[in-house]
Amino acid sequence: MAYDKFNILKSSAVPLPIENVDTDQIIPARFLKATERKGFGDNLFRDWRYHPDNTPKEQFVLNNPIYKGKILVGGKNFGSGSSREHAAWAVYDYGFRCVVSSFFADIFRNNCLNIGVLPVQVSPEFLDKIFRAVEKNPNTELEISLPEQTITILETNENEGFAINDYKKENMLNGFDDIDFLLNIEKEIREFAEDTPL
Amino acid sequence: MSKTLFDKVWDSHTVQRIENGPDVIFIDRHLVHEVTSPVAFLGLKNRGVKVLYPERTFATADHNTPTLNQHLPVKDKLSANQLKALEENSKAHNIPYWGLGHEKNGIVHVIGPENGITLPGATIVCGDSHTSTHGAFGAIAFGIGTSEVEMVLSTQCIMQPKAKSMRINIDGDLNIGVTPKDVALFIISKLTTSGATGYFVEYSGQVFRDMSMEGRMTVCNLSIEMGARGGMIAPDEKTFDYIKGREYTPKGAAWDKAMDYWQTLYSDEDAVFDKEIAFTASEIEPMITYGTNPGMGMGIQNGIPLANAVEGGNATYKKSLEYMAFNEGEAMIGKPIDFVFLGSCTNGRIEDFRAFASIIKGRKKADNVTAWLVPGSHRVEEAIKTEGILDLLHEAGFELREPGCSACLAMNDDKIPAGKYAVSTSNRNFEGRQGPGSRTLLASPLVAAAAAVTGKVTDPRELMQEVIA
Numbered sequence: 001m002a003y004d005k006f007n008i009l010k011s012s013a014v015p016l017p018i019e020n021v022d023t024d025q026i027i028p029a030r031f032l033k034a035t036e037r038k039g040f041g042d043n044l045f046r047d048w049r050y051h052p053d054n055t056p057k058e059q060f061v062l063n064n065p066i067y068k069g070k071i072l073v074g075g076k077n078f079g080s081g082s083s084r085e086h087a088a089w090a091v092y093d094y095g096f097r098c099v100v101s102s103f104f105a106d107i108f109r110n111n112c113l114n115i116g117v118l119p120v121q122v123s124p125e126f127l128d129k130i131f132r133a134v135e136k137n138p139n140t141e142l143e144i145s146l147p148e149q150t151i152t153i154l155e156t157n158e159n160e161g162f163a164i165n166d167y168k169k170e171n172m173l174n175g176f177d178d179i180d181f182l183l184n185i186e187k188e189i190r191e192f193a194e195d196t197p198l
Numbered sequence: 199m200s201k202t203l204f205d206k207v208w209d210s211h212t213v214q215r216i217e218n219g220p221d222v223i224f225i226d227r228h229l230v231h232e233v234t235s236p237v238a239f240l241g242l243k244n245r246g247v248k249v250l251y252p253e254r255t256f257a258t259a260d261h262n263t264p265t266l267n268q269h270l271p272v273k274d275k276l277s278a279n280q281l282k283a284l285e286e287n288s289k290a291h292n293i294p295y296w297g298l299g300h301e302k303n304g305i306v307h308v309i310g311p312e313n314g315i316t317l318p319g320a321t322i323v324c325g326d327s328h329t330s331t332h333g334a335f336g337a338i339a340f341g342i343g344t345s346e347v348e349m350v351l352s353t354q355c356i357m358q359p360k361a362k363s364m365r366i367n368i369d370g371d372l373n374i375g376v377t378p379k380d381v382a383l384f385i386i387s388k389l390t391t392s393g394a395t396g397y398f399v400e401y402s403g404q405v406f407r408d409m410s411m412e413g414r415m416t417v418c419n420l421s422i423e424m425g426a427r428g429g430m431i432a433p434d435e436k437t438f439d440y441i442k443g444r445e446y447t448p449k450g451a452a453w454d455k456a457m458d459y460w461q462t463l464y465s466d467e468d469a470v471f472d473k474e475i476a477f478t479a480s481e482i483e484p485m486i487t488y489g490t491n492p493g494m495g496m497g498i499q500n501g502i503p504l505a506n507a508v509e510g511g512n513a514t515y516k517k518s519l520e521y522m523a524f525n526e527g528e529a530m531i532g533k534p535i536d537f538v539f540l541g542s543c544t545n546g547r548i549e550d551f552r553a554f555a556s557i558i559k560g561r562k563k564a565d566n567v568t569a570w571l572v573p574g575s576h577r578v579e580e581a582i583k584t585e586g587i588l589d590l591l592h593e594a595g596f597e598l599r600e601p602g603c604s605a606c607l608a609m610n611d612d613k614i615p616a617g618k619y620a621v622s623t624s625n626r627n628f629e630g631r632q633g634p635g636s637r638t639l640l641a642s643p644l645v646a647a648a649a650a651v652t653g654k655v656t657d658p659r660e661l662m663q664e665v666i667a
Binding site: 017018019020022024025028029030032033034035036037047052075076077080081082083084085086088103104105106107110111114115165166167168177178179181182183185186188189192193196197 | 211214217219220224226233234245247251261262274276277280326329345348349352353354355356357358392395396427513607608609616626628
């Protein structure tokens with residue numbers, strides 16, 4: 001499925017300064033029972049966001065109306081644990097288009113890239129700067145430029161570059177996915193398979 | 199040029215290399231389960247494509263299945279719907295489907311090796327992070343997301359950059375009471391949950407050479423818990439003996455040809471790894487976790503580390519202990535527990551049940567403990583019965599459930615209640631992993647058994663010595 005194109009994103013950010021946020025927190029397993037990709041945003045961070053009786057936990061950042069925006073900023077090692085793409089779907093479905101952290105777990109990063117959510121890895125120092133800027137002023141805007149591969153704190157103009165391979169960058173800029181690419185080389189794959197016994 | 203084991207398998211499966219991009223990797227065998235596949239099948243439908251190689255694809259129901267009364271219709275409507283979707287999708291695409299009640303049904307990472315789907319030098323993927331289990335056979339095996347499941351169904355390939363390589367060597371003899379689970383929890387406690395992110399790990403040294411195939415599976419299974427893409431162990435005679443004659447293993451001339459390839463699967467002597475780490479076996483004690491990620495583990499006799507002695511975020515560490523209702527410096531030994539879970543793709547095999555039985559034999563389940571013992575497959579369940587382990591369990595006051603992932607991720611009814619402590623042989627102690635508010639202590643089957651009969655965290659070596667005396 002092709003996804004939204006990503007070019008330049010300018011938005012305020014939602015800070016979650018916790019390390020090792022695992023995908024069981026992003027979306028608990030009991031919400032993985034759907035057979036369609038729908039409604040996962042409602043259960044994003046379910047158990048941090050709601051009490052067992054489904055009333056909101058007021059101190060949790062998603063329940064604090066002063067924080068909003070399309071960018072989620074998380075602590076080191078974001079997205080560890082289960083391979084559930086539902087975690088990336090929940091992030092997307094809630095309305096985030098970009099996750100910023102100083103370190104991402106591999107599978108979560110891949111899953112994000114495969115659905116058009118941009119994972120932006122910054123240095124621990126720059127992550128700290130973002131957290132401090134957002135803490136000081138929740139309306140602080142970040143600008144993420146995929147063509148330039150830069151992230152900027154607009155208020156202070158502090159910025160940093162981030163890495164993404166050329167292939168994925170091109171895909172995200174155009175909203176292409178890997179299956180489009182692979183279906184185009186099916187002949188080559190079939191030839192390869194002939195030489196590869198079961 | 200000299201190559202690592204990982205290089206050899208990866209390079210031989212590279213269909214195309216994209217400059218400053220990923221490699222196109224051909225996947226030999228694809229395992230599918232009910233939770234991460236329905237949206238992928240939907241994707242195929244929307245694109246109007248079929249599964250390219252159904253004969254390389256195998257489907258089982260495990261994540262979202264009850265472990266009691268599997269012969270009855272599944273009560274939870276959403277779960278039943280998901281199971282039905284997998285059954286229908288498998289049928290529509292000619293994929294073998296081993297649903298509830300099928301003799302080959304079980305946890306995807308248990309039945310792969312059992313049926314000879316898992317082979318040395320193969321590339322194996324599944325929409326489940328513990329796919330790394332299959333690396334025990336010298337395969338490149340790793341978990342993928344649903345977009346990638348769709349990719350493999352439709353094109354038998356994925357696109358990923360090649361991981362960096364890491365070798366973890368452990369020589370020496372393991373101490374008494376130290377199991378493969380302890381070895382893995384020890385490594386993760388040293389590396390942290392992100393210490394191997396970006397790497398594919400090869401385990402080497404005497405400890406892994408001496409280990410059984412099932413032990414190797416436990417170790418490779420937990421590779422993802424230190425962030426690694428996967429883990430693998432070079433195949434040897436033990437590996438070949440294990441797989442020979444299984445249903446999906448090559449036969450006759452094909453076996454001989456495969457053996458020629460398999461015997462080349464080792465890291466060349468002068469192969470260079472991006473990172474090398476070494477431990478000695480004698481350092482490792484029976485382990486237990488005290489926090490909310492698998493890296494928060496320690497020797498069972500130790501005290502919970504002080505926050506200021508822990509690398510990284512103090513706030514995160516304190517939040518974790520608060521969730522567990524533990525304090526810095528406390529001993530874990532003697533802490534009362536409520537539940538014991540034996541099972542999962544980590545420790546749901548016959549050797550795990552043998553280990554558990556060795557401790558509970560002649561003892562009784564503690565009254566304060568609810569124990570869920572869940573075999574990894576029907577084959578494991580069968581062995582538990584034929585080896586007389588079921589009788590031992592019954593005599594000690596335990597019941598056996600039916601196969602599935604069960605309380606490891608608590609998608610079904612097997613949920614640890616809020617605030618309760620579970621000593622669990624599974625793989626993750628994340629907040630709420632085993633049910634909202636549940637508190638998990640990860641440990642080996644021996645530690646789980648010791649907890650089950652004493653009702654508290656107990657060093658299994660104490661009970662083993664009694665047996666010896």
